[in-house]
Amino acid sequence: MKDFHGTKVTLEEVAQAAGVSRATASRVLTSDPRVSPDARRAVERAASKLGYVPNQAGRALATGRSDAVALVVFEPTTLLFGDPFFPRLIRGLGDVLTSRDMQLILLAPQTASDADRVERYVAAGHVDGALLVSLPSAHPLPARLASRGIPVVIGGRPTEADRFNHVDVDNVAGSARAVAHLVAGGRRTIATVTGRKDVPAGQDRLRGYQEGLKAAGLPADDALIEAGDFTRDGGARAMRFLLVKRPQLDAVFVASDLMAVGVLEALHQAGRRVPEDVAVVGYDDDPMAIGLQPPLSSVRQPIEEMGREMARLLLDAVHSPDRPPRKVLLTTRLEVRFSSAPVASKPTGEAV
Amino acid sequence: MKDFHGTKVTLEEVAQAAGVSRATASRVLTSDPRVSPDARRAVERAASKLGYVPNQAGRALATGRSDAVALVVFEPTTLLFGDPFFPRLIRGLGDVLTSRDMQLILLAPQTASDADRVERYVAAGHVDGALLVSLPSAHPLPARLASRGIPVVIGGRPTEADRFNHVDVDNVAGSARAVAHLVAGGRRTIATVTGRKDVPAGQDRLRGYQEGLKAAGLPADDALIEAGDFTRDGGARAMRFLLVKRPQLDAVFVASDLMAVGVLEALHQAGRRVPEDVAVVGYDDDPMAIGLQPPLSSVRQPIEEMGREMARLLLDAVHSPDRPPRKVLLTTRLEVRFSSAPVASKPTGEAV
DNA sequence: AGACGTCGTGAGAGCGCTCTCGGTGAGAGC
DNA sequence: GCTCTCACCGAGAGCGCTCTCACGACGTCT
Incomplete structure (x- = not known):
């Protein structure tokens, strides 16, 4: 069964060993049905005995495809x-x-x-x-x-x-869904840390956030929007800005989990409790999301x-x-975890 | 300069457009010096005008190489x-x-x-x-x-x-070097969390640890060796075992930084301070090593x-x-950071 | 002036494969 | 017994390229 040669085996040799023409050998190897069982067996045995592997260049040249x-x-x-x-x-x-x-x-x-x-x-x-x-x-x-x-x-x-x-992936719908979830949890001042504005995903997630607010009848407020760059440090920085501009915020939608790590750090440093004071939802459902303190709610993409x-x-x-x-266009799913638990004081059922 | 066709261009067409033979055109494209400047220019112009790209299959078939x-x-x-x-x-x-x-x-x-x-x-x-x-x-x-x-x-x-x-990479020497560093820092009861014993790197790093101890004249003690599996949790588990078996240990050499994260967690949970009570050196110099608490000393591989x-x-x-x-065989470098700072009480200069 | 490179070139073989085309023998249909 | 499928097969072209070989046109040397 095994080969013990250093030299390349060609289809010609296989055909010879099997006692058939090159054409028939080729047919066997491309699983063309128009071959007799006998010939097929002979070619298969010869090929495996010689350790034959079809040469890619020859095949590609003849077929015009590379697979x-x-x-x-x-x-x-x-x-x-x-x-x-x-x-x-x-x-x-x-x-x-x-x-x-x-x-x-x-x-x-x-x-x-x-x-x-x-x-x-x-x-x-x-x-x-x-x-x-x-x-x-x-x-x-x-x-x-x-x-x-x-x-x-x-x-x-x-x-x-x-x-x-x-x-x-339907980034717009996914983001809007996240905002709706925050609203349903009793949040009313919902900020966002966006992704890079020059990539479509960043743009679409921002748009989804805005549409989510509008759908809930909440006012748009540019001071609640802070640009991140999809990095952890960028997330932390954006969150600190938001806390200065709008200290009363009670939720943040973050356009990626990696940034959300920074956001959680910044909130912790500022003495805000998550989710009691501020709810956080991320995006991507990075495996680490589940291991964060608290476990991070996130939009999961298929x-x-x-x-x-x-x-x-x-x-x-x-x-x-x-x-x-x-x-x-593929749809997302929201993975709800503790970081976006509803506010205890206010009743949940106001919206949705 | 730009092409605007959907069909494949062959060398033949380039040669024709340049008014030379296929052979000459080929010579230009393989940068064979035996071509007149005129012909070279003509071929180059034709090729770029037609957007010619040599077909890989043809070339590979002719040369026997794929680059x-x-x-x-x-x-x-x-x-x-x-x-x-x-x-x-x-x-x-x-x-x-x-x-x-x-x-x-x-x-x-x-x-x-x-x-x-x-x-x-x-x-x-x-x-x-x-x-x-x-x-x-x-x-x-x-x-x-x-x-x-x-x-x-x-x-x-x-x-x-x-x-x-x-x-x-000379894993043996790198590990021995790490142990020598711990000894030089005044440590005397040095444990190790090994990698998987079935991979050469795991075996070699353990051997380096043992050789490092011997070189320092410290006794071998099997209870100071605990097997990890190159995962974070495996590192934490191994560290907990070590603390039970040899509570008096004052240093750990960990066969990978990822495991070292677990080791640091386990030490923290056990109330041991790093580096005051226990010094830690990792392996791999993972970028995160520098961000750990405390920053992790680690063996950097080239x-x-x-x-x-x-x-x-x-x-x-x-x-x-x-x-x-x-x-x-390539040599490693030890990146010394705070996790393996020398013991303050005992003087440092005992060994090396 | 003849012999001898050297340089640039084109003709053509051949790399290993697939696939079309035509041929052969066996069986079906009349 | 004849033709007519039909399954199977081999010959051979050709995919796009490289590379050897031979050849003409010069220049150089004796």
Whole structure:
């Protein structure tokens, strides 16, 4: 069964060993049904005896496909590896890709020249299509790839939403839901620490917050909005500003759990109790949320599902290139924990 | 300059547009010096005008090389993405790979069948060689790949150390150094929380601890050794056991920073002050070490350098396949912080 | 002036595979 | 007994590239 050679085995040799032509051997290996059981068995035995593995380059050249897709992540590697988002996304992608025997290739361009490399890499036919995530807004790459006829799927909301396949999480609805929950818990002065305003997720979560307030009939107040940057320290800083500007606030919606850690610290330092004085809801449902003091309520995104959906969209696009771009919107779920427990004094049932 | 077509451009078309033969065009693109300036210019202009990108499959088939290497990580994706080791390793690898215009392909086999996939992937010529890290001991993959004539470099200490190229960090020396530092700080009853005994790093760090004690003339005491598992909770548990078995201990050498977090928690809960009552030194110099209470002394490994060295070894092996396996041992550095400050009462200068 | 590089070039083979096309033999249908 | 499927198979083209080889055009040396 095992091979003990150092030299490459070709299909020709397998065919010879099996006593058939190269064409028949190829048919067996591509599981073409038009082969007799005898021939099939002979080829399979010869292949396994010789330790044959089809040469990827030859196959790719003949078929025009590579059976691989690229996941292009526009994020510094340090962040990439710290962020629990990616293992979940990759698991989702893997679910559908491995079932179709396709490889996932991770590319993390760090610089502008890296991005050019990625374009060349993809255009060179290394992969059959590209999945793009955390794409800076108005980045030229998707249009470039599309102009080369390469299937593309974007994770998140792209700038020109209609031109490309994309799957997004409904950040607006998720955030509005979080605010509604705070309102239902008897909170009335609800602040927010936003994400970066230059990324769609940041924008959408802010919009959701505003819509949530409006839906509850609460007044908009710009002093209740403070910009964060998706970092822990940024969250702490924003929270300190909020406490100065609006000391009477009784709840905060934070656009990411990482920032929420900073928020909790700042509240603790300021002597505010959570959730008695101030309720906090985060976003992302980071695994650490459950371990925080107090355990953090958070909006959970269906990341695995997002991965699965992205992979499906891409495979469809590879298979039928002329299909118009599609958009998939996934819904979130609010994980309620102690950090947003209702105020004890005031009755809960006022709203919702 | 920009292209505006959806169809693939071939070298033939570039050659035609430039008014030269395919051979000359190819020479330009492979930067063969034997081309006249005129022809070179013409080809370059035609290529950029048509947005030409060489087809990888064609090139690979003709050259037998793919200009890519695989980084095979035997680790669950969740751990992979949580571990600060990998971004540092990848940065180091990238340093030398990108300078040679080679791609890094990340493979993270999760199951036994995934490992088979990896073997096939590599054997199919997708990559010119493989870098293997956190390889379970006695895993068959390196031998399998080697028998196929595929260059391999292992990160860490492989089971059959002499058969394969590998680069390792001197865990023994690093651990011994940490113990020496504790001794120099006036500590005399030094415990250790080990890593997993089934991985080389765990074994070596324990050995370094033992050698450090012996070098200082301190007695070996098995009750001062408690097995951890490289997790935070495992560290806390091990520390609690140690406190029961040897309440008089005045220092702990912990085989990883993550476990050290648990150790610090357990010590805090037990009412021991760090470093006044118990000094602690960790391993890995995780970025969080500096943010702990108190800031954690830790053994820093030259991970980036390890990556660079691995890449160099692999490229050498790709270039000259018959070279015998080489071994590179890298040294560590001890980052001294407050968690291992010397005891105030006893004078420091007793040893070293 | 002839012999001998050197330089730039094109023709063409060949890398390992898939896939179309045409052919062969066995069985079904008349 | 003849044709007509139909299942199976082999020959061979061709995917896009690199690289060897041979060749013409110069320059140089004797």
